[in-house]
Amino acid sequence: MRPAVRPVDRLLGPVWVWPAVVMLAVGGYRLGTPDLWRDEIATATVATRSLGDLLRLLQHVDASNGAYYLLMHGWTAVFGDSAISLRIPSVLAMAAAAAFVALTARRLFGGRAAAVGAGLLFAVPPQIARYAQEARSYALVTCAVAAAAYFLLRALERPSRRRWAPYCVAMVLAGAGHLISFSTVVGQVALLALHLWRTRAQADRRLLWQYPLAVVVAVLPVLPVVLLGSRQSDRQLGWIPVPSMRGLARFGEHLFGSDQVFYAFALLALLALALPGRRFQAWQVLLLAELPVVAVWLVSRLSDTSYFIERYLLFTVPAWAVLAGGGAGAVYGAVAALARRLAVRPRQAVVLAGLLSVALLALPAVAALPKQASVRYVGAHNGSEEPFKAAAREISAGYRSGDGMAAPLGDQSWAMAWPGVSYYLSSDVRPFPVFVAQSADDAEDLSPVPCAQPGSCLGGASRIWLVVLGDTLDPLAEMPTDQAQVLRDQYGDPDRVTPLGGLTLALLDRDT
Template sequence: MRPAVRPVGRLLGQVWVWPAVVMTVVGGYRLGTPDLWRDEIATWTVATRSLGDLLRLLQHIDASNGVYYLLMHAWTTVFGDSTVALRIPSVLAMAGAAAFVALTARRLFGSRVAAVGAGLLLAVPPEISRYAQEARSYALVTCAIAAASYFLLRALERPTWRRWAPYCVAMALAGAGHLVSFSTVAGQAALLGLHLWRTRPEADRRLLWRFPVAVAVSALPVLPVVLLGSRQSDRQLGWIPTPSLRGLGYFGERLFGSGPVFYAFALLALLALALPGRRLQAWQLLLLAELPVVGVWLVSRLGDTSYFLGRYLLFTVPAWAVLAGGGAGALYGAVKALARPDRAPRRSVAVAGLLTVALLALPAVEALPKQPAVRYTGSHNGSEEPFRSAALEISAGYRSGDGMAAPLGDQSWAMAWPGVSYYLPPDVRPYPVFVARSADDAEDLSPEPCPQPADCLGEVSRIWLLVLGDTTDPLGGMPTDQAQLLRTRYGAPDRVTPLGGLTLALLDRDT
């Protein structure tokens, strides 16, 4: 038994293990409770198509998420498309991010306290917790950037191509998962500059050309995504407002999902920057966390398209976690150093430990009221897309041959048709009213609306009608030609049910 126990003990002693375990537990808690919201529905409707249909769709929309959709296509083929199955990859990815955060902190600060503390702190921000259980690419990108930071540090210490290779893979995966993540190169360049300054005059000057080459190699696989995504940016990003200077100042609160949690991280970061130890490494991390944010803000301010959104820059939070862990480690080391051999060193070490634990616990305590907010049924969508509620109402009153009409065209962004369809049982399949082509045939996320409503009404006697918003006049929320046709053929709705973001009505020609 003993030889078998030793490998387990060594594994549990690794600084990355417990952060990864804790992040898995935090991300997995009530994983299936929040309903899928429209972005997650987009993941489902794309990932579950045939490979050919998926590739054709990417030529028209969502190419920037193409690599993630391909990964999810493979995943759902094996594990299915339940809510839990769709979200598990994000849980695992964020657990990987926590592991790389711990490894990065250990390499930069040389302290187990800093390493384990940094990894555990990553699980604290509510936004990290939320996107750890969302079927989108943000957790994967966060993990890839955290890995790239760790591999970059290894390459800087010994710049062989064998060490540059994993950095290139991680950066390529991050860029293909979300193009905005490549803004981290600005922070990495600053990290490189401070590394060369710290190691002078023995600094390896080859880094000055090897780093740009590694970045260029990482960018090559991303170029097709850039070319396709640039043609689709107006359709997908036009809704993001141009950021203000005030928005930049308060961005930390949005990025973390909690002002108190962000300021607790900032306090720990100040300790890393102020206390003796490894201040230069702390500055490297601060630049790694902040320069991508400032860069994206400037591009969004000066360009035609804005990219300044909290979840787009979620990948910067691991650098903050490493920096905060460094602050905890610096505090522990500073108080421990005050212990004198003749004056109860154990007591001083105990005090250092208590202070460090208290500061590490501060963000967690501040985050506790926020964490349940990302675990209830409508937490991912703010109850604005009650797809499950609509599906339950339709299923309860469904008759064979019923039709369904849902927002399409200019309102297809709401993903109401595929969202409700996801939650309908397999034996409940209403006739698609006002649909010219299915989403698969249209090579889009939602079905294509019929230009002549009368041609696509069908002969159904009852229609389940979905409109956006809560209203007592659902026909008034429809396109004029469709509403007029339904009034003529069906009259007033038989019953109207506002669901909180959607209104469901039943039109019955026989009543």
């Protein structure tokens, strides 16, 4: 006979349901409020191109994000390219990640308290909310790595092709979404080693060749991305500094988006490692969370290219949530056992243990509240340094048919100012591109190509909207010298200069 289902289990449903629902609510709250920042503008720009143009672009730039762009190409074809539409896949991915966190905690630590607690804790870190609301691949990669951990544990329990297949699929998705996610293999190897050490006599020796084979099967489909991405790494990653020892020591604060939240998670992790129950499993999860970070730090220190930045390692947060959930579950078990030893009534013991566990789970949630609010204001994704929407609003308010627009290109194309402002302009506001030799589509790049001879690409516009980086009262001084000289000769000084908090917009009128 099957064991009777307790009323509380019937009421709450599977352990993954509430974590997924809560993560949907956390990720969906004010989803469209933050303006798109330059990386999200890149997603919108690439995903809305024709399939042929998209594939040609990936041969020159951003190949490491190619799988995500292809996914978003199909998504935007159906649901459009509004800010909310672009971000919904990330919200859904983080909700699925919360579900896998709960399932993983249930498998490792047993009991509903650890499972539901881990899943709910996953929604707490401000950085998880931040990237649940970002039109980039980080949420999908986090979900894929969380799924891979769960499927790996299933395969370790009873190895079979049917159990290794979903692990391979999850790892392919993770690697295709972001190559750095393959560093999770370092943590997985440590988890596997501990598993084999503990189960010495009973260990299934097939794991010694099945796991490496599964990793190889996962890597093979991603090799084209590896080859293309390695050629483009200098352009894509040259801005990331070489990490220091201090950067490694304080990485958790950046990974979680709050030092208080990180310390609260660390406290729960220590409880999982120290209290009786499933300390062995806690050590397995700790290695799964920490070793990928250390590996990427070492590679970034020793190689010519650094990869050590928090969003690239966001996929390690699910393991931290599982470990913290294990801590809450260990407290629940320890308090309940102590209460029984002190002859406290069983129901009272359960209530006491439950209240203490809930209080511990509430610590990181309360600590996260101020930062949760800070990731949802208009400039939350860019620190108000890329007010593309504000610039577009000013241009739209004063636009006349035939106006031109000049924006940073060339060495400043990383700022995505041209496509960023253009994204927020309505279809009936389309200024003539000034100083542009090739459009971004024709150049198979993210931004237009600047004209080598500015005077020949000025066009006949009587008015030009000028966008420059930074806040300044002399926008022409912030432009390349040859472009500024052409504008001074043809238009004189700007009629109107408007600093916008990261960009400055000016209007040049030849007729005044």
